[in-house]
Amino acid sequence: MNIVENFDLFAPRLINKKELFSCGHRACSGCAEVLSVRLMCKALGDDTVVASATGCMEIVSSMFPTTAWRIPWIHVAFENAAAVASGVEAGLKALRKKGKIDDRYIKVVGMAGDGGTMDIGIQALSGAMERGHDMIYVCFDNEAYMNTGIQRSSGTPMGASTTTAPAGKASSGQKTWKKNMPEIMVAHEIPYVATVCPSYPLDFIRKFEKARNIKGPSYIHCFSVCPTGWRSPSETAVSMGRLAVETGVFPLFEVESGHYRMSPDMPKKLKPLRSYFKPQGRFRHLTDAEIDAIQERVTAEFNKLTQKAKFL
Amino acid sequence: MGKRVGLEVTVAVAEAVALCRIDMAGVYPITPQSHIAEHLSNLVADGKLDAEFVTVESEHSAMSAVIGAAAAGARVYTATSSQGLMLMHELLPIASAMRLPITMAIANRAVSGPLNILNDHSDIMPQRDAGWIAVFAENGQEAVDLSIAAFKIAEHKDVMLPVSVNIDGFQLTHMVEPVILPSQEEVDAFLPPFVPHATLHPSNPVTMGAFSMSDYFTEIMKAKDEAIKNSRKVILEVWDEWGRQFGRSYKPVETYRAEDADILMLTMGSMGETAKIAIDELRGKGVRAGLVKLRLWRPFPFAELKAAVKNAQKLIVTDRAVSFGGPGGPVFSEIKSALFAQARRPSIYNYIIGLGGRDMAVSDFVGMFDQVLADRAQAKADTYEFWGVRE
Amino acid sequence: MALKTWKELPIGCVVFEPGSASEYHTGSWRSQRPVWDDAKCIKCGICYVFCPEGCVQQGEDGFFKADMNYCKGCGICAHECWPRAIKMVEEG
Secondary structure, three states, X not given: OHHHHHHOOOHHHHOOOOOOEOOOOOOOOOOHHHHHHHXXXXXXXOOEEXXXXXXXXXXXXXXXXXXXXXXXXXXXXXXXXXXXXXXXXXXXXXXXXXXXXXXXXXXXXXXXXXXXXXHOOHHHHHHHHHHOOOEEEEEEEOOOEOOOOOEOOOOOOOOOOOOXXXXXXXXXXXXXXXXXXXXXXXXXXXXXXXXEOOOOHHHXXXXXXXXXXXXXXXXXXXXXXXXXXXXXXXXXXXXXXXXXXXXXXXXXXXXXXXXXXXXXXXXXXXXXXXXXHOOOHHHOOOOHHXXXXXXHHHHXXXXXXXXXXXXX | OOEEEEEEHHHHHHHHHHHOOOOEEEOOOOOOOHHHHHHHHHHHHOOOOOOEEEOOOOHHHHHHHHHHHHHOOOOEEEEEOHHHHHHHHHHHHHHHHOOOOOEEEEEEOOOOOOOOOOOOOOOOHHHHHHOOEEEEOOOHHHHHHXXXXXXXXXXXXXXXXXEEEEEEOOOOOOOEEXXXXXXXXXXXXXXXXXXXXXXXXXXXXXEEOOEOOHHHHHHHHHHHHHHHHHHHHHHHHHHHHHHXXXXXXXXXXXXXXXXXXXXXXXXXXXXXXXXXXHHHHHHHOOOOEEEEEEOEXXXXXXXXXHHHHOOOOEEEEEEOOOOOOOOOOHHXXXXXXXXXXXXXXXXXXXXXXXXXXXXXXXHHHHHHHHHHHHOOOOOOOOOEEEOOXXX | OOOOOHHHOOHHHOEOOOOHHHHOOHHHHOOEEEXXXXXXXXXXXXXXHHOOOOOEEEOOOOOEEEOOOOOOOOOHHHHHXXXXXXXXXXXX
């Protein structure tokens, strides 16, 4: 219940009232990714331009001839959101410098899912971050290719059953550990890397606001529960995100100029992984031994991270 | 008044692009294009060109970035070649569907495999259906003139389409040629500022690249087809205007000694100059030979082509690319299709020539004429062969 | 709404009406609806913050309500409501 206590009575008063992402979008019922997009828009405000990759958020929001977006938005292809965003940033910079547009500060955002970021889009992302464009890149991670029908990506966690890494008599689903994308971004030595989850809206908004005010590239990794792909009840989308954080599966932290800081929302003591796995159909086939092995890895990874937060 | 200088063609093209006062360029190095990128970045580094030069990590990102910048309202430029163009392929129809006036130089080069860095047209031909306007330059001056004119065509309110300026790799890009570069004042007078049809700016939040189902997709394709067809009128106007201002005019189809010719040859790009010498040699021997140069590849100049070949008995179409297992070279099949319904049309012969930088001497062009002239039964018409291949 | 002909399409299919997706009412997807018991409501706004549709709004009286034109009935608001002021009720 601490979320509610922290959250207090003030939440709506602290949050931008303007809905920059409209009702009528076609996201599945209980989609935490579209909730994340809605909160991101609130945090960043009107003076934002979004370049989106192909994916769930693109198709649910832009059914021609209508759009859910109330901020400028462009979609070009799947693997190039970061490159398109970098071009928008360069274009706006040149036009502002030459006095061809007004000189307000506009933040450019590139966004994609886990597949669009960690698999097919990682080259364009690495390039854009290395070049130092003044932009935010957001990975909305729902841990598989949900838009195309729940195929595995390099963001799919060990043991999860997907349509291309299904659990069966001879398989326990995903055979590989989730790619550690935030660390790959930290290795780019960009000014700001953060993880967020919409289950913690104030932490979420604070980190987006911080990224907005940083001149240079920021990377935000957003954990986005997908009830459809995870085979979990739609009403638990927010509580499931909270469990991912509380079990240490998805720790909330930020890295500013190489300095790690755990989010104050992180619990002192982690909950057991089982409480997070149990309500999700994608993990239902796992044996106790398999869960124990994954638990071991989650604990180890979490300890590694807290060490960095202590010393880096 | 512009000045006449001796320049490598890539450098001349970069100078021409700078005269167009681009706002942003995104270019990835690839032989034989790289000198354009290098010279543009020199101009930016020396403060002579006020533009963002984005050193992207691939051609895919080069095209992505110029799409983004053009959508923001910037005048943009990129250049590529061969494998780079193939990597951009996915994005080309998106750029044209979004109606973004991007100007791109293509230093035409063979496509792998095997790897070959030399000239042919196998890179541009697979981009035929991308919805880009495509023009071919024959020499350095044309590369300069057509590059500047490309911005004006692309950005015209009745066009709003991307344009590729095709410049044969090495054979043209790396030649040092005498070139007249227009002055800044002349280019400013010719090329008005870019007025985009929509921009990514919070003052008027728009959505670009929305998703379409079958209810709209056909209409969107039809609109794009009409847009590129309609660009023909503007292309003619802009090239005429260039001619009036600079004294060098361009046509979608250009001819040399073709009016009274019995036998014609069709070329695209820099080989037209060698073919011309062959025509003169043949004329000297009493052969009524002529040349047709296809400058505009898209939109395809049907009327001009039909007019240019209407009196000929035989037409030799040269192709610099192969359509494997297809009806002949890509240019050949287009020409055949364009002339199919004509009551009177020449017999059409196809030679695939100059692949992967294979040298084509005047004697090679004369040799093709000789072969076709000898074919009295016209047995080889409507078929194709690889010129000079070792059997 | 009549579909546009090819001649009527904007150049590049740019959409010039921000937020026009709201023309489409997703409320028809719903199989259950949230019902607020204002007596239990502490006006914290959690239901508003966590709604993926952005269709929960605060009225002038400070209490919250969902726009049934858009509510997909996901149940997050009821699940997250700390004082349990929201109940999901089957659609008739």
